[in-house]
Amino acid sequence: MIAGFNALAFPSECPSEYIPLDNEPPFIAAQHLSLEFPDSIFSLHDLGYSDQDIATCESSFGYSNAFRILSDEGVALMKDICERIYQNRNASAGTGANRLGSYARGAGYRSKFIRDFCDSPELAAHLSAIANITLGRHSVPAVACGINYAPDDITKAVDTWHVDSVSYDIVMMLSDPNQIKGGEFQIFNGTKQEGREILGISGEEGMDTQLPEDRVITLPFPAAGYGFLQQGNMIFHRACRLQEKADRITMVPSFEVLPRSAMDATNSINMSNWADPGIQQELARHEIW
Numbered sequence: 398m399i400a401g402f403n404a405l406a407f408p409s410e411c412p413s414e415y416i417p418l419d420n421e422p423p424f425i426a427a428q429h430l431s432l433e434f435p436d437s438i439f440s441l442h443d444l445g446y447s448d449q450d451i452a453t454c455e456s457s458f459g460y461s462n463a464f465r466i467l468s469d470e471g472v473a474l475m476k477d478i479c480e481r482i483y484q485n486r487n488a489s490a491g492t493g494a495n496r497l498g499s500y501a502r503g504a505g506y507r508s509k510f511i512r513d514f515c516d517s518p519e520l521a522a523h524l525s526a527i528a529n530i531t532l533g534r535h536s537v538p539a540v541a542c543g544i545n546y547a548p549d550d551i552t553k554a555v556d557t558w559h560v561d562s563v564s565y566d567i568v569m570m571l572s573d574p575n576q577i578k579g580g581e582f583q584i585f586n587g588t589k590q591e592g593r594e595i596l597g598i599s600g601e602e603g604m605d606t607q608l609p610e611d612r613v614i615t616l617p618f619p620a621a622g623y624g625f626l627q628q629g630n631m632i633f634h635r636a637c638r639l640q641e642k643a644d645r646i647t648m649v650p651s652f653e654v655l656p657r658s659a660m661d662a663t664n665s666i667n668m669s670n671w672a673d674p675g676i677q678q679e680l681a682r683h684e685i686w
């Protein structure tokens with residue numbers, strides 16, 4: 398690897414609130430990944446961003462449609478691990494109280510399989526080729542490996558309109574999308590400023606309400622193990638509410654642009670309000686790095 402192109406190592410310690418799983422299978426990239434390329438890639442220009450807006454980003458990459466990431470065996474193991482972590486998910490407090498229904502950030506502390514998946518050089522190289530920029534696993538463990546579950550109360554959105562606090566992430570479906578009614582992943586066909594203006598919100602904050610239908614794009618997942626890549630801090634997006642109670646688990650691993658001297662869009666100020674165990678230390682490490 399070229400010097401400076403390595404991600405910051407995961408911390409060697411684990412906050413006590415995270416309960417590590419035992420009896421996990423090892424993650425084996427050659428067996429558990431099945432990396433394919435997306436058919437379509439859209440730029441920030443396609444969403445209406447100006448050259449001036451894009452100059453504040455390291456890349457004009459916007460988002461792709463879903464592409465295959467995990468093999469059948471990889472999906473089965475990953476889904477089982479995420480189901481085991483459900484009992485030790487985050488309390489829906491902090492940002493969770495107003496946005497995410499049910500989630501487990503910092504899943505890499507709980508599962509070595511997930512940590513090694515998110516940290517795999519094969520995955521980072523593949524995503525880098527798609528975005529045409531060098532990406533590495535995000536240096537803040539809370540966001541490096543996230544899991545979203547469907548909320549118990551299905552009248553609530555799985556995730557409301559928002560932008561992410563990191564520049565790149567993949568949203569990977571682990572449940573069978575053909576068994577899910579509702580819960581669609583959608584992006585706003587416009588800039589985040591426009592989207593927020595229509596909803597009357599500011600910052601990263603989410604809102605469970607409708608945007609004009611003709612301005613909304615749904616990104617379908619063809620099967621479990623498929624996901625898409627987005628420049629999440631620039632894409633206004635949400636996951637809709639479920640129409641029926643269903644199993645809907647997505648994994649959201651985050652990435653940052655390398656080398657570390659690259660522009661960093663991580664919103665540490667917003668993240669410092671999160672209630673995740675160890676988040677202040679994680680952000681301090683990231684900022685120092």
Ligand SMILES: [Fe+2]
Pocket residue numbers: 559560561629634
């Ligand atoms: Fe998001």
